[in-house]
Amino acid sequence: MSHLYQPQKIEPKWHRIWQETAAHKTPERSEKPKYYCLDMFPYPSGSGLHVGHLRGYVLSDVWARYKKLQGYNVLHPMGWDSFGLPAENDAIKRGIHPRINTEKNIQNMKRQLEKIDAMYDWSREINTSSPEYYKWTQWIFLKIYKKGLAYRKMVPINWCPSCKTGLANEEVVNGRCERCESPVTKKNLMQWMLRITRYADRLLQDLDKLDWPEKVKTMQTNWIGYSEGAEVVFKALSARNKEEFDIPVFTTRPDTLFGATYMVLAPEHELVEKITSPYQEKEVQDYVRQSERVPEVERLSEVKQKTGVFTGAYAINPVNGEKTPVWISDYVLLAYGTGAIMAVPAHDRRDFEFATKFDLPIREVIYSQEAERKKGGSLKEAYLEEGKLINSGAFNGLSSQEAREKITQHLARKKLGKKSVSYKLRDWVFSRQRYWGEPIPIIYCSRCGEIPVPEKNLPVELPQVEKYQPTGTGKSPLENIPEFVNTTCPGCGGPAKRETDTMPQWAGSSWYFLRYPDAHLEEASFEKETANYWLPVDTYVGGIEHAILHLLYSRFFTKVLYDLGYIGFDEPFQQLFNQGMVCKRSKRTGKVEKMSKSKGNVVSPDVLIEKYGIDTVRMYELFIGPAELDCEWQDQGIEGIFRFLKKTWNLISKWERESAQEDRETQRRLHLLIRDVTERIEAFKFNTAVSSFMEFINFLNRPEILTRGVKNKTIETFLVLLAPFAPHFSEELWERVGHSESIFKEEWPLYDRSLGETKFLTAVVQVNSRVRGTLTVTKDAPEEKVREEARRIEKVRKYLEGKEIKKVVYVPGRIINFVTTTTKG
RNA sequence: GCGAGAGUGGCGGAAUCGGUAUACGCGCUAGAUUUAGGAUCUAGUGAGGAAACUCAUGCGGGUUCGAGUCCCGCCUCUCGCACCA
Numbered sequence: 001m002s003h004l005y006q007p008q009k010i011e012p013k014w015h016r017i018w019q020e021t022a023a024h025k026t027p028e029r030s031e032k033p034k035y036y037c038l039d040m041f042p043y044p045s046g047s048g049l050h051v052g053h054l055r056g057y058v059l060s061d062v063w064a065r066y067k068k069l070q071g072y073n074v075l076h077p078m079g080w081d082s083f084g085l086p087a088e089n090d091a092i093k094r095g096i097h098p099r100i101n102t103e104k105n106i107q108n109m110k111r112q113l114e115k116i117d118a119m120y121d122w123s124r125e126i127n128t129s130s131p132e133y134y135k136w137t138q139w140i141f142l143k144i145y146k147k148g149l150a151y152r153k154m155v156p157i158n159w160c161p162s163c164k165t166g167l168a169n170e171e172v173v174n175g176r177c178e179r180c181e182s183p184v185t186k187k188n189l190m191q192w193m194l195r196i197t198r199y200a201d202r203l204l205q206d207l208d209k210l211d212w213p214e215k216v217k218t219m220q221t222n223w224i225g226y227s228e229g230a231e232v233v234f235k236a237l238s239a240r241n242k243e244e245f246d247i248p249v250f251t252t253r254p255d256t257l258f259g260a261t262y263m264v265l266a267p268e269h270e271l272v273e274k275i276t277s278p279y280q281e282k283e284v285q286d287y288v289r290q291s292e293r294v295p296e297v298e299r300l301s302e303v304k305q306k307t308g309v310f311t312g313a314y315a316i317n318p319v320n321g322e323k324t325p326v327w328i329s330d331y332v333l334l335a336y337g338t339g340a341i342m343a344v345p346a347h348d349r350r351d352f353e354f355a356t357k358f359d360l361p362i363r364e365v366i367y368s369q370e371a372e373r374k375k376g377g378s379l380k381e382a383y384l385e386e387g388k389l390i391n392s393g394a395f396n397g398l399s400s401q402e403a404r405e406k407i408t409q410h411l412a413r414k415k416l417g418k419k420s421v422s423y424k425l426r427d428w429v430f431s432r433q434r435y436w437g438e439p440i441p442i443i444y445c446s447r448c449g450e451i452p453v454p455e456k457n458l459p460v461e462l463p464q465v466e467k468y469q470p471t472g473t474g475k476s477p478l479e480n481i482p483e484f485v486n487t488t489c490p491g492c493g494g495p496a497k498r499e500t501d502t503m504p505q506w507a508g509s510s511w512y513f514l515r516y517p518d519a520h521l522e523e524a525s526f527e528k529e530t531a532n533y534w535l536p537v538d539t540y541v542g543g544i545e546h547a548i549l550h551l552l553y554s555r556f557f558t559k560v561l562y563d564l565g566y567i568g569f570d571e572p573f574q575q576l577f578n579q580g581m582v583c584k585r586s587k588r589t590g591k592v593e594k595m596s597k598s599k600g601n602v603v604s605p606d607v608l609i610e611k612y613g614i615d616t617v618r619m620y621e622l623f624i625g626p627a628e629l630d631c632e633w634q635d636q637g638i639e640g641i642f643r644f645l646k647k648t649w650n651l652i653s654k655w656e657r658e659s660a661q662e663d664r665e666t667q668r669r670l671h672l673l674i675r676d677v678t679e680r681i682e683a684f685k686f687n688t689a690v691s692s693f694m695e696f697i698n699f700l701n702r703p704e705i706l707t708r709g710v711k712n713k714t715i716e717t718f719l720v721l722l723a724p725f726a727p728h729f730s731e732e733l734w735e736r737v738g739h740s741e742s743i744f745k746e747e748w749p750l751y752d753r754s755l756g757e758t759k760f761l762t763a764v765v766q767v768n769s770r771v772r773g774t775l776t777v778t779k780d781a782p783e784e785k786v787r788e789e790a791r792r793i794e795k796v797r798k799y800l801e802g803k804e805i806k807k808v809v810y811v812p813g814r815i816i817n818f819v820t821t822t823t824k825g
Numbered sequence: 826g827c828g829a830g831a832g833u834g835g836c837g838g839a840a841u842c843g844g845u846a847u848a849c850g851c852g853c854u855a856g857a858u859u860u861a862g863g864a865u866c867u868a869g870u871g872a873g874g875a876a877a878c879u880c881a882u883g884c885g886g887g888u889u890c891g892a893g894u895c896c897c898g899c900c901u902c903u904c905g906c907a908c909c910a
Contacts, residue, residue, distance in 0.1 A: 336909045640850045691849035769891045815844045819890045
């Protein structure tokens with residue numbers, strides 16, 4: 001047996017043994033309390049894993065193993081999010097069919113993941129692009145459909161001209177495609193939509209129940225974007241045929257209603273065509289057409305210059321009967337509120353800008369002394385604060401707050417308004433015009449109309465095809481496959497056509513956490529009782545990049561399934577932890593950036609594992625910095641961990657046969673280690689947990705301890721603490737100190753306060769808050785005695801000489817501070 | 826513009842309650858060992874100073890016996906949102 005630390009020998013050995021003994025298999029039934037620790041499953045990319053991906057997996061694995069040692073029945077599964085744009089784009093780039101490419105990538109990434117020897121129960125592996133799995137994704141879609149939460153609509157959607165598909169609102173970042181960063185354009189398409197907006201209030205309210213980082217909660221809150229206000233109806237007269245129309249608007253400031261001097265409709269608003277006067281028609285049409293063409297990015301960048309056109313029509317302000325002109329402008333968004341606004345230029349920054357540019361009247365209705373004014377006394381900029389109402393008829397003198405109530409009530413009586421709330425959240429565009437996704441299980445029959453595929457006919461399998469490239473026409477590539485498209489109607493048996501759009505990348509991941517508890521169940525997507533046992537997920541670990549998309553969609557699916565009675569919980573993830581990104585200086589850009597292939601700054605774990613072994617890599621991933629913050633990878637830093645493990649190995653190998661007389665200080669240090677490691681794991685401070693191991697080993701390496709030796713029990717406790725971090729290392733030494741059972745069957749050690757605390761403490765002695773010495777005291781030593789002893793310290797005496805002591809501050813066992821009359825000692 | 830987080834040695838970073846700032850690691854310096862390189866071990870390592878000491882946690886104030894930590898005002902960086910009526 002070798003006495004050198006050779007990870008290359010011991011790691012494969014334990015990898016094999018754990019496999020043979022099914023050590024990581026989670027039992028179906030157990031007496032123990034359950035614990036569900038989940039990683040955000042990866043999409044199988046061609047470039048494989050780099051050390052940045054590993055960080056989260058190592059972190060969750062330490063946590064899962066810790067929970068196991070604490071006596072929980074731990075579920076820690078892994079799978080593949082293999083449908084969707086990233087997988088498909090990767091396949092297209094390589095010219096390999098997505099199915100084949102995905103399989104290949106899964107194999108490669110699984111090989112890499114197996115190397116880190118996380119406690120994954122691979123018997124529960126799932127793959128969202130396998131028919132056994134997506135059968136149930138389709139099934140859930142049908143449930144959503146039958147609940148009336150899925151509908152088809154012709155809408156101007158976000159279109160990525162590069163990916164050649166529609167995108168959800170959540171997938172557009174600063175007017176660009178989240179994936180490829182191409183500017184997004186608008187396209188009118190018949191789309192499947194999910195009514196996530198119906199859940200807006202619950203998605204918002206229930207954030208309170210969750211143990212999530214505030215940052216993520218804030219991001220979701222802002223995304224859902226709740227505002228309180230009123231809906232107010234303006235009666236508009238068409239300038240074309242004198243027909244009357246209602247134009248409802250949403251406002252958060254009904255108190256400024258008397259200041260509404262004009263109205264603006266979004267260019268795409270359905271009333272535009274109906275009310276525009278013949279004289280204005282050409283100008284309006286030009287403007288509408290132009291704003292359709294302008295990509296989102298430009299529209300956003302033109303924040304400074306407002307544009308717009310008058311429709312020729314007027315609407316009646318319901319509080320004062322005033323005729324206000326109706327304009328159109330792209331600063332009004334069709335998708336928010338009602339797609340139309342009442343413009344109050346005196347009290348809204350954007351309206352002020354627009355009114356100034358087009359010379360529209362500006363009427364102040366909130367009194368303000370503080371407002372900045374031009375020479376003539378008119379406003380220099382919009383006054384946004386609340387205040388007392390002026391120029392508001394019967395409501396003059398009321399505060400904004402009172403006026404909001406009163407004016408809304410007044411309108412409600414006249415049936416021209418009511419209290420209302422508005423959300424920024426929009427319905428989820430669920431159609432993708434791409435090949436690599438779950439086919440939407442709907443059939444169109446000329447006789448029976450839109451018909452869901454009967455559940456017994458699921459899955460609607462994705463056909464094996466040669467050509468899978470996106471068409472760019474707004475139709476999915478599936479449209480060109482007659483064998484797929486043409487089918488018979490489940491209603492009347494006549495000829496019918498299939499829906500050819502596929503689901504977005506997020507579909508499969510919106511419910512996968514429900515699948516792991518019974519991953520290969522054939523007769524259902526999941527079993528209620530099993531799901532209720534395991535879920536919600538106790539700890540969910542993954543990157544911040546999913547703060548909105550995946551987490552919001554998963555919460556939505558969970559709530560729908562809860563409402564349908566399929567599960568007994570309405571939030572999927574109780575605790576969320578976001579690990580920071582691993583960065584490295586890129587030679588190409590010269591900046592410290594997130595690891596990515598395009599930046600040329602990726603570090604592959606394969607070489608490192610070969611050289612140092614996975615235990616070293618695991619511990620370095622944790623040691624590198626606070627888990628929740630971004631960190632910079634330093635190639636040399638890993639040496640320190642390797643040295644630590646070697647040092648520890650040598651120390652323990654040396655002692656394995658010794659029975660020693662152990663001193664109390666060693667016991668004390670051991671118990672402090674138990675306390676610190678436990679506390680630091682609990683707080684996800686893995687970097688400092690690793691340092692506490694180092695400090696303990698440095699202590700054991702002191703000459704006096706080396707000669708005296710330590711008890712086997714001490715070493716054993718140390719190994720159990722270390723086991724979640726360096727599992728092979730600990731397992732091997734555990735065996736070498738004489739155990740035949742796995743170390744992971746042990747119990748997590750408990751801190752014994754009576755052993756961890758000492759009778760004597762080191763108190764600091766200060767004169768005028770400057771350290772002049774230390775004193776060994778007992779915790780309950782009387783202050784008088786401590787004072788006396790402290791004053792006997794030579795330096796203290798020196799600084800106190802000739803001074804009058806004004807005050808003495810004593811914190812028992814910690815500090816004694818003599819304050820003298822002069823400030824400087 | 827709004828919101829959140831961060832700023833501590835040459836570097837990554839520690840510092841439960843306001844109580845010895847710089848734990849732990851990297852790097853560096855010197856020595857030991859080694860044919861050499863590497864590895865390992867020992868000692869040292871915030872700055873100034875011969876020392877006594879003094880000064881240092883982005884900047885400027887404040888509270889306190891005592892501030893990296895609390896309060897006020899700035900600066901810089903990162904992330905998120907951004908015409909949301």
